[in-house]
Amino acid sequence: MNTRSLVAGRLGGGEKTFSVVDRRDGSALEGAFVVATREDVDAACRGALEAVSSLASASVRAKFLERIATELEADAELIVARYQAETALPEGRARGELGRTCGQLRMFARVAREGHWVDARIDHALPDRQPLPKPDLRSMRVAIGPVAVFGASNFPLAFSVAGGDTASALAAGCPVVTKVHPAHPGVSALVGAAIVRAAEAVGVHPGVFSMLFDQGIEVGEWLVDHPAIAGVGFTGSYRGGTALMRRAAARPVPIPVFAEMGSVNPSFLLPELLQSDPAGLAERLAGALTMGVGQFCTNPGVLVTVGEASVWAEEISQRLAGFVPTPMLTEGIAQAYSEGVERRNQMDGVNLVVDGPAHLFEVTAAQFVAEPDLHEEIFGPSAVWVRAQDLAEAEAVARAMGGQLTMSFHGTPTDLEAAKPVVQVAATKAGRVLFNQVPTGVEVCDSIVHGGPFPATSDGRSTSVGSGAIERWSRPVCWQNAPEALLPPELQDANPLALHRLVDGKRVV
């Protein structure tokens, strides 16, 4: 396992190192990872800029992405073993996440190869139009340039070095410079090596991928400041995400930041179902809340009951009290969780119903609406139970909240029909609205939206999961009166790539 940064096909310099422990037992893990230098960052970014044309061909990009998946699978045993040690997450989760990561890479390979995502549009000339002739105009999406990707603490594979941001950026034609999350450098080193092997095998420019180690924030700051970088992908905390937003906006040339910063994913438990199946509801939500020790962006952190809910409360309290936790992802996350729970417990009028290992706080709807601190995420298996007396109170709760990745409704058909006004509010606040399902477990497909208005993300007009994620790394370019020979194949009349296109106002499939 390599412990130096991967810098456009070379190994990084530097002398400062850091290491990590086995999260399951605290023992030392192999590897002194070398913090990247400013020169490494510069070389990585310059290399990325040089490599842009190397990703011009969609079929090359597709082959590269597929080869990355193959290379990851070849190292599956090494990766899964190190993953478990660095995260304390179980083997099933490691294998599942590796499978998902490879699946995402292959999905984006398909998206790139099919090519429809470029949104090709053609308006033919009308030379005889009065009062002015109409010119020939054609447009398509193109890559924005090199992208910086910040690995997430809670998805060492699916949202890190070869995760969704990297896969979608490469699929769009953007070289990627990743900043490794310091909690899982070993997994990252193995994944990074797989990507480098794939780049060599497919014969793309080595600058298409670089990977930088750091334990602090300096390398990430240099990266976002570098003039070659054209966009940023990030999954992590509100604090980290908004710091990147500010930094990117303050550049001489501001660049877009796609930061997924999590949310509390309010779940509304509606009266008829609360009465008819309190145990089932408790089981479903306790499971979602404690899965992976609650370390998901889509963790249901606010549970709004509408009407009488004492049986449900008893049922979920039993389950949460009986939860058997594993260590959290990092010591820092564990400490922030304890502090967050303690701070919330000190708040006036907040009733701690379940005090560990998972935590459930009880408040009235009026308290929740009046106290924005209660809307904030405590990353881990903690939820606020908000007691709404009726749907009007539930609607007030929904209206009081900021942007969310998800909002969920649990109810009978009668419940859901009655809750329509709250559902309509949810659709203005969330990226995804669910019915009788829990928000954890994000399907990777065309229709998924893993995004949502600020502060859930920096840019609610995007998704970081699913095929739509590729659009973030692109911008439209229009060609006017271009000779056929200078047009990209996507826009040539012969349509050699057999794309779905919008031609003279008609959708041609």
Place this chain on the structure above:
Amino acid sequence: MNTRSLVAGRLGGGEKTFSVVDRRDGSALEGAFVVATREDVDAACRGALEAVSSLASASVRAKFLERIATELEADAELIVARYQAETALPEGRARGELGRTCGQLRMFARVAREGHWVDARIDHALPDRQPLPKPDLRSMRVAIGPVAVFGASNFPLAFSVAGGDTASALAAGCPVVTKVHPAHPGVSALVGAAIVRAAEAVGVHPGVFSMLFDQGIEVGEWLVDHPAIAGVGFTGSYRGGTALMRRAAARPVPIPVFAEMGSVNPSFLLPELLQSDPAGLAERLAGALTMGVGQFCTNPGVLVTVGEASVWAEEISQRLAGFVPTPMLTEGIAQAYSEGVERRNQMDGVNLVVDGPAHLFEVTAAQFVAEPDLHEEIFGPSAVWVRAQDLAEAEAVARAMGGQLTMSFHGTPTDLEAAKPVVQVAATKAGRVLFNQVPTGVEVCDSIVHGGPFPATSDGRSTSVGSGAIERWSRPVCWQNAPEALLPPELQDANPLALHRLVDGKRVV
């Protein structure tokens, strides 16, 4: 003609007034326009938020937009007369721009009514999928909420109160609060009144449209800061656009800004055509440079000749020297133009070839590359002639430049083939790349891109002209496992709106 702000169906308050003069002769024009108060701004924004649901129906939005066009046409004579007085632009331009404005409104009515722009996607459930069932997921674009629109100085109709930003925002379902450009308050008052009549006729909530007068920047700042505002559209100067970007990024909830800040639109004149048709090239470019006294975002402000160009230089110099100007749009623009020309003339090594009424400066490619001040726009009929000795120098010039709305190439087929490397650079720098046509005159259609990387715009991933402009005011929302009755019609299985959709990975038209 009303001289108060239009605030969600009521007249604004305030006492401070301003008036404008007839730009053709300096005489006083009717109307003391009342500067909006902070209360007006607040009431307009609150009204807009209340009005969002009033624009939920696409057919209502379409009728509203069409009615605005009809009402504008009903007042055409009044509008055209006032337009000429406030701008000193000729009647033909006024009528042309009014026609374009109504055409844009009707195009966005069609876009809203057809509804394909929502990008509806459906992935049906696979309950038996292993290892996990696949949920039913459906997504579409929805309106982001109330939008602030800043009127442009140089397009009192097509980029102002009822211009492209307003039309596209209303088409998406976003209520609009406009800040009038102080150079044409009378035209704005007439246009605003037409929109209010249209809103009444169609029966939408009066908060769907407000219009605020101001001569300074305070009203605009209050508007961008207001928590109800979810996005900003702006056409104007780099200084104004970047001030809005900073302000929007500093809000507690940052919002997107779509600022079109202009560019110098480099035009490359290639060797064979420079020899075979120097007069034709000179005629075409002198016309584009002086049309509307050069007051277009797409004005060709940098002319790069490749190889020997003395005949062309003589031809264009004659034409520019013979240009008969009309007054510029405002006294401020005229003064900034004089100062800009004077400052450029003081620069070392810059040769003033044509000294009024239009201006042409001559520099070498090396000078241009080394001196970023030469890349800046002087709004008006001024251009920098850059003498490149060969295509390698031309490419260096292209690489040295920041983001542009357009880059153009003029050449024979042989010229264009040889210039391919420069064309490829242009496609990374510009929103639109043209061949043997001038960039002025922006066609309104599906394929147009009126945008480009910063600093041409705040967000190069968008266009402010054409049907694609509607996407700026939307974000995707995903519905998971929703009962059919709660789904918007766009996502129901029966497809009652007959939309083009992406269903289970297949494009269904």
